[in-house]
Amino acid sequence: MSIETKVIELEEVSIRFSGDSGDGMQLTGTLFSDTSSLLGNDISTFPDYPSEIRAPQGTVAGVSGFQIQFGNKKVSTPGDLAHVLVAMNPAAVKANAKFMMPGGTIFYDSDSFNQKNFEKAKFKTEDPFTELNLLDYNKVPVPITQLTREALKDLEIDNKSILRSKNMFALGLICWVFSRPLDYIEKYLTKKFGKKELVLESNLRVLHAGYNYAWNLQHMTPRYVVHPAPIEKGLYRNVNGNYATAWGLLAAAEKAGLELFIGSYPITPATEVLQALAERKDLGVKSFQAEDEIAGICTSIGAAFAGDLAVTSTSGPGFALKSEALGLSVMAELPLVVVNVQRGGPSTGLPTKTEQSDLLQTLYGRNGESPVVVVAASTPSDCFHYAYMSAKIALERMVPVVLLTDGFLGNGTEPWKVPKMAELPSITPRIAKDASKFQPYQRDPQTLAREWAFPGMDGFQHRIGGLEKDPSGNVSHDPANHQLMSEIRRDKVDRVVDMIPDLELLGEDSGDLLVVGWGGTLGHLDTAVREMHANGTKLSLAHFNYIKPLPANTAAVFSRFKNIVVCELNLGQFVGYLRDKLPEFKYHQFNKVQGLPFTIHELKDNFLKLMEE
Amino acid sequence: MPETLNYTLKDFKSENEVRWCPGCGDHAVLNGIQKAMANLGIRHEDFAVISGIGCSSRFPYYMSTFGFHTIHGRAAAIASGVKCANPKLTVWEITGDGDALAIGGNHFIHCIRRNIDLNIILFNNKIYGLTKGQYSPTTDRGFVTKTSPMGTIEDPFVPGRLVLGAGGTFFARCVDNNLKHSQEVFEEAAKFKGTSVVEVLQNCVIFNDGIHEAISDPKTREEHQIFLKHGEPMIFGNDRDKGLILDKGKLRVVKISEGGVKPEDILIHDTTDEDGFLHQSLISMKLPDFPVAMGVIRAVPSKVYDQAMEEQIAEAKSKSRISSVDQLLSSGNTWTVE
Ligand SMILES: Cc1ncc(C[n+]2csc(CCOP(=O)(O)OP(=O)(O)O)c2C)c(N)n1
Ligand code: SF4
Ligand SMILES: [Mg+2]
Numbered sequence: 029m030s031i032e033t034k035v036i037e038l039e040e041v042s043i044r045f046s047g048d049s050g051d052g053m054q055l056t057g058t059l060f061s062d063t064s065s066l067l068g069n070d071i072s073t074f075p076d077y078p079s080e081i082r083a084p085q086g087t088v089a090g091v092s093g094f095q096i097q098f099g100n101k102k103v104s105t106p107g108d109l110a111h112v113l114v115a116m117n118p119a120a121v122k123a124n125a126k127f128m129m130p131g132g133t134i135f136y137d138s139d140s141f142n143q144k145n146f147e148k149a150k151f152k153t154e155d156p157f158t159e160l161n162l163l164d165y166n167k168v169p170v171p172i173t174q175l176t177r178e179a180l181k182d183l184e185i186d187n188k189s190i191l192r193s194k195n196m197f198a199l200g201l202i203c204w205v206f207s208r209p210l211d212y213i214e215k216y217l218t219k220k221f222g223k224k225e226l227v228l229e230s231n232l233r234v235l236h237a238g239y240n241y242a243w244n245l246q247h248m249t250p251r252y253v254v255h256p257a258p259i260e261k262g263l264y265r266n267v268n269g270n271y272a273t274a275w276g277l278l279a280a281a282e283k284a285g286l287e288l289f290i291g292s293y294p295i296t297p298a299t300e301v302l303q304a305l306a307e308r309k310d311l312g313v314k315s316f317q318a319e320d321e322i323a324g325i326c327t328s329i330g331a332a333f334a335g336d337l338a339v340t341s342t343s344g345p346g347f348a349l350k351s352e353a354l355g356l357s358v359m360a361e362l363p364l365v366v367v368n369v370q371r372g373g374p375s376t377g378l379p380t381k382t383e384q385s386d387l388l389q390t391l392y393g394r395n396g397e398s399p400v401v402v403v404a405a406s407t408p409s410d411c412f413h414y415a416y417m418s419a420k421i422a423l424e425r426m427v428p429v430v431l432l433t434d435g436f437l438g439n440g441t442e443p444w445k446v447p448k449m450a451e452l453p454s455i456t457p458r459i460a461k462d463a464s465k466f467q468p469y470q471r472d473p474q475t476l477a478r479e480w481a482f483p484g485m486d487g488f489q490h491r492i493g494g495l496e497k498d499p500s501g502n503v504s505h506d507p508a509n510h511q512l513m514s515e516i517r518r519d520k521v522d523r524v525v526d527m528i529p530d531l532e533l534l535g536e537d538s539g540d541l542l543v544v545g546w547g548g549t550l551g552h553l554d555t556a557v558r559e560m561h562a563n564g565t566k567l568s569l570a571h572f573n574y575i576k577p578l579p580a581n582t583a584a585v586f587s588r589f590k591n592i593v594v595c596e597l598n599l600g601q602f603v604g605y606l607r608d609k610l611p612e613f614k615y616h617q618f619n620k621v622q623g624l625p626f627t628i629h630e631l632k633d634n635f636l637k638l639m640e641e
Numbered sequence: 642m643p644e645t646l647n648y649t650l651k652d653f654k655s656e657n658e659v660r661w662c663p664g665c666g667d668h669a670v671l672n673g674i675q676k677a678m679a680n681l682g683i684r685h686e687d688f689a690v691i692s693g694i695g696c697s698s699r700f701p702y703y704m705s706t707f708g709f710h711t712i713h714g715r716a717a718a719i720a721s722g723v724k725c726a727n728p729k730l731t732v733w734e735i736t737g738d739g740d741a742l743a744i745g746g747n748h749f750i751h752c753i754r755r756n757i758d759l760n761i762i763l764f765n766n767k768i769y770g771l772t773k774g775q776y777s778p779t780t781d782r783g784f785v786t787k788t789s790p791m792g793t794i795e796d797p798f799v800p801g802r803l804v805l806g807a808g809g810t811f812f813a814r815c816v817d818n819n820l821k822h823s824q825e826v827f828e829e830a831a832k833f834k835g836t837s838v839v840e841v842l843q844n845c846v847i848f849n850d851g852i853h854e855a856i857s858d859p860k861t862r863e864e865h866q867i868f869l870k871h872g873e874p875m876i877f878g879n880d881r882d883k884g885l886i887l888d889k890g891k892l893r894v895v896k897i898s899e900g901g902v903k904p905e906d907i908l909i910h911d912t913t914d915e916d917g918f919l920h921q922s923l924i925s926m927k928l929p930d931f932p933v934a935m936g937v938i939r940a941v942p943s944k945v946y947d948q949a950m951e952e953q954i955a956e957a958k959s960k961s962r963i964s965s966v967d968q969l970l971s972s973g974n975t976w977t978v979e
Contacts, residue, residue, distance in 0.1 A: 265974060311963065314954070335727065491702055
């Protein structure tokens, strides 16, 4: 290797691949992150794509991006700002200018920097970098289109296929810059295109062309080195939140000895949960693509009545459609897991962007006194654990559980140490055993959970429904009974508190400032608090995964801090809930609703200001 | 099931007091279904009765089987989930004209399209009974109800036509006051594999009394109804002297042995005719020009959703190398950190 190359050693580095939504940037990013994980880096990724599948080519609206951060220690976020940007056209530069680290490197396809594309991206001049004030950056023009064409000139393939392999050039180039070997990518391509020799050949050639080009150009490209992160021993894989959710549910079904049923209707960014389960017919999954979200939850309620671990998955608008039926499962007291992969709202809102604004809908969005258990996952891989726990709670307490994730978790990936089934907690569904004593609404005195008996079980024939009933299960309109039953359903959910762990603190046990978060913001809050801590600022983080009920020690933890700031990606929903549940504390709030995750930078700024006050 | 099951109607009655209005057609349908169930040779615990909301949907409370009284319009979806979760069950869905065809229209057509093995009993009283007398999607144009004081300005659904339009494989019709015939129809619906829809012309004594009287009156029954049976000629009338023929592509009522019509000219009913043309014509027959068609009009054996689901699962299990979650999690792109 040439000695001229400038080698930059970094603890962590963030790269953004960006191009037209047809440019294959998601695949490029995924292959690069998988390669990095295999090299032992910890990673965190975040795809950022437009809601139109193919918005007009070359426009800013059509830009699709994929950000990955990898490092030599624990990486919890995809990074606020990118060190390196790979831009396939001028629009990609425009869309990403605000996400660039000052002084970073921009590789761009110089062939696409022409008048036509400047116009499409609505640049006024022919100098996009100056226009965007990106002066202090290392800009590396690479004639990607032309070099790709060149590499393939003696192959008999059409122009469209040639242009489609440009992303492999970019990938090869970046692999050299970050000292990544190509073998994993080669293996992947061979597996994917093994039967289509020409496609395989062209992809491999372009990949190598990109790699070699960077090697030849090394005098002008900085080379980055990021050493492997020290991580726990074991078997690892990369996983995104949607897959982790689906697999957590599968694990719960297996542990409980039940079959898994999912009734669902496609909706971004939740569709993949349904897809991931539809792929698993080999594990007996009954996946039912319903005619709408109402049918999604209703088929699941039917399956729960019939004795399956029943699940339905959706995002905000679909969750709204499910509300009436969710009330039925509250009333019928059937086990059910509803997954809501939140996105920007209201209405169609920002379908491909992330937000935490369905919390109040989840807690309160139903007619009548209709409590459900609410759980929230906080990293892509812990979706597995919280999906598993949601199913455990539903089955052991005969109650619907809503699992909140979001677009950031659902689509984001990270390496995950694969758990063993034997290590997971037991799940004991409350299947009735003694027909002579069975009454549908007889309860465990401790947990208030009823027993579960389903069609096919001889001697357990019974009727349930959405009408109010007395404790023996008979329909009742008696006023006092309705109050009693409403309280029982409330208490049953509250008593789930004995299944959930105490709230843990990151940082000091007590002090001036407690940062409070919930769900998908953990990576950013954790990084911000850790970094401030490392600089000697004393503050702490309490992050919630169990929202209803709250962990038993919540008030005790809060009482040890002078100030509490609740950070969330909405206009203040969790903080409102806390004000209602624990009114004895005063809460500051920090909110963002831009369809984007927090940045470490803005969090730190905000915490510092609060500590100075 | 080798065991002999000697059930009677009583085995399917629950101890709950039946609360429909005295004289409501629902009482007779309840009896008919209970009798049919007793005759089917299916174990009592394998029945599940799922209903939506409406007078008719109170049905499960009056049964001693497993039952689920759900929410308005959603019974088809919930019953679909029950059947797919456990295809061994015999699942009945009880629904009304509002429940199935208004709020539940979407689930109704999609359930039929999928051909899930359910027995859907559609109580058509052409009115919203439970909410006390508003018009429904089967109410005739111009009919005066509480919400149509000047008469409705919309045309009704003909349930059977909707079933055919959705690709339905089984459709039958019966009348609440003809217990013996209804019971036969219910048994046939239950035996058919696929979505069986039975439209029951049901009288609501309180809000729509006599709406089906021209059809259902026992005195004129033989003249105003034609009882169709697979493989038998389409004959009706007190003297069984009338029949249906196909004339220039349309159904026509003829008198046998008059005007040169021979008995062999009369159409023979074929429930299995896949092309729905004749079934559609039979379903559409109205008084006074035609008798109203009763019995099993269509029963075309086709692929059944819940069976296909089981088959796909069995096939995937036999072909896949993954048979446990541990295997799944360690499959694909993994690496080991030492
Ligand atoms: C979501 C919802 N909307 C409206 C109602 C009120 N409602 C109950 S039953 C019914 C109509 C019932 O008519 P039908 O299905 O024909 O049954 P019938 O009472 O005639 O047997 C209506 C509108 C309801 N229970 N739920
Ligand atoms: S209101 Fe009509 S449909 Fe309802 S129970 Fe009374 S008679 Fe029957
Ligand atoms: Mg009705």
